[in-house]
Amino acid sequence: MVRIAVFASGRGSNFSAIARAVKSGRIKASLTLLVCDTAGAGVLAKAKRAAVKTVLVKREDFPAKKDFEAQIIRHLEEEKIDLIAMAGFMRILSPEFVGRFKDKIINIHPALLPAFKGGHAIKDAFDYGVKVTGVTVHFVDEKMDHGPIILQEEVEIKQGDTLESLEERIHKIEHKLYPKAISLFIEGKLKIEGRKVK
Ligand code: GAR
Numbered sequence: 337m338v339r340i341a342v343f344a345s346g347r348g349s350n351f352s353a354i355a356r357a358v359k360s361g362r363i364k365a366s367l368t369l370l371v372c373d374t375a376g377a378g379v380l381a382k383a384k385r386a387a388v389k390t391v392l393v394k395r396e397d398f399p400a401k402k403d404f405e406a407q408i409i410r411h412l413e414e415e416k417i418d419l420i421a422m423a424g425f426m427r428i429l430s431p432e433f434v435g436r437f438k439d440k441i442i443n444i445h446p447a448l449l450p451a452f453k454g455g456h457a458i459k460d461a462f463d464y465g466v467k468v469t470g471v472t473v474h475f476v477d478e479k480m481d482h483g484p485i486i487l488q489e490e491v492e493i494k495q496g497d498t499l500e501s502l503e504e505r506i507h508k509i510e511h512k513l514y515p516k517a518i519s520l521f522i523e524g525k526l527k528i529e530g531r532k533v534k
Contacts, residue, residue, distance in 0.1 A: 337365060339419070340367050340368060340518070341370070343420060345372060345424055346379060346426075349507055350423035351383065354367060357519075363518050368415050371393060372390060393408050405433045409436065434478050444471065446458050446471055446510060448490060449488075452464075459499055467493055468492055470506070471513050474486055486520065487517045491505050
């Protein structure tokens with residue numbers, strides 16, 4: 337059984353979507369661990385409710401990024417994690433970390449990459465005035481919001497949309513698309529440059 341760790345720092349709606357999909361059997365895996373770097377983040381309470389083991393690893397508790405990541409790696413190894421799903425974990429992983437879990441880290445981003453990378457993608461797309469934006473799930477490399485794309489779905493920005501109404505539609509798509517991408521990984525259906533992963 338594939339053992340998943342979700343990395344999240346925020347409110348955790350994608351964590352909950354993954355947890356629901358695991359519980360209902362749509363994702364045939366174990367949601368083994370939540371790694372969070374932010375005390376008080378909403379995702380912590382959601383993990384507690386879902387009875388998912390949680391570790392809080394704060395960057396400021398470590399002298400260097402490599403020590404912070406080493407602590408996370410210790411937790412991942414202890415729990416024999418096979419897949420890392422980043423869901424609003426607002427950090428760029430080092431090349432060493434990415435190399436250690438090659439082809440086993442995926443991320444969700446609320447825009448059609450490579451457009452609107454970063455931490456405010458929905459607002460950036462809305463403010464720019466694009467007519468179409470969307471959601472991307474991709475493999476993670478050492479660059480921000482970058483790496484081979486797994487799934488994308490577009491979301492139209494309609495006349496009369498507010499930032500809030502757009503955010504709501506995008507999150508709804510995220511909660512559907514992320515479990516789907518994770519299932520594809522688990523079923524061994526994903527390839528990177530023609531090479532099978534998993
Ligand atoms: C999600 O919209 C995710 O796509 C985004 O953070 C949000 C986390 O929400 N990630 C990025 O912007 C990555 N650059 P959640 O805590 O409710 O899942």
